Amino acid sequence: MALIENIREILNNVGVVYNYQNKNDSRLAVNDRQGLLYLIDNVFEIYPLLTTNQRNRYNLLKTTLMNGTTHFKTLEGYEEYKSTFMLSNSVVWDLVELYESGNLQVDNWIIGFINGEGCFYLNKGRCSFMIEHTDKNALDLIKHRLNIGPSVLERSARSRDEGKARKTTYQLNISSKKDINTLIAFLDNKENIP
Structure with missing residues (x-):
């Protein structure tokens, strides 16, 4: 709750913080026109x-x-x-092109994206990392920014998907020692928000 309150203060106290009674969770909701316009001008346009x-x-x-x-x-x-x-x-947008032009600061965004969508796991005793999303462009940006080897691949349908309508998703799988170390160094960089 303290983190959400801190975010709300940074955002000029827009919105309302709701705390859930049955779980240790809270959320910030901005529903009024003035609050939304403030966020547009001061967050999302920047x-x-x-x-x-x-x-x-x-x-x-x-x-x-x-x-x-x-x-x-x-x-x-x-x-x-x-x-x-x-x-x-x-x-x-071609995110790689925007990044290359210098018009896009992405390191902290990538860390947030990894935090929400990424997964570290062991595969046959080897450390691996996987991130899956419907936006191939975002995964291409991560691959490019980290300068890692594996390609972004379209996820093939699994037997449990048969007969179901599902969005096409893409995966970036990292398993080489060199690429895992590159990812760890990126995540441990003190200039980025952890």
Whole structure:
């Protein structure tokens, strides 16, 4: 809870912190127009979201706020608005190109992404790391930034996936000693937020 309160203070006290009674967990929710506009101007326009899905959802929220939309009469009306917006405004960035141009600071973002999506594990006694996501572009950026060997691969369907609708996901698997050491050095770099 103290961490969430600290984040809220840094964000000019926007939003409300909710603490769960049945588990040691809390969340920060920003639901008011002024708070959302503050976050747009002071966070997301300075530190853009990098995955395509999150960026598209953010742009939908931003456009809706800027247009002054306060509600939709029906769920179908919202879905129609959303699909029209996504068709006309979905932009895919080449993250590696943005990084190479110097227009993207990514080290702390990568650490956060790894924290949320990555997995260290032992495979036949060898340390390995795997990260899986629906945004291949994000994994390509991580591979490029770390200058590691393995390719980003499309995850093949597994037998448990048969008959299920599932999004295509991509994996970056690191198992060579050299690449694992590169990842460890990156994560241990004191200039990055742990």
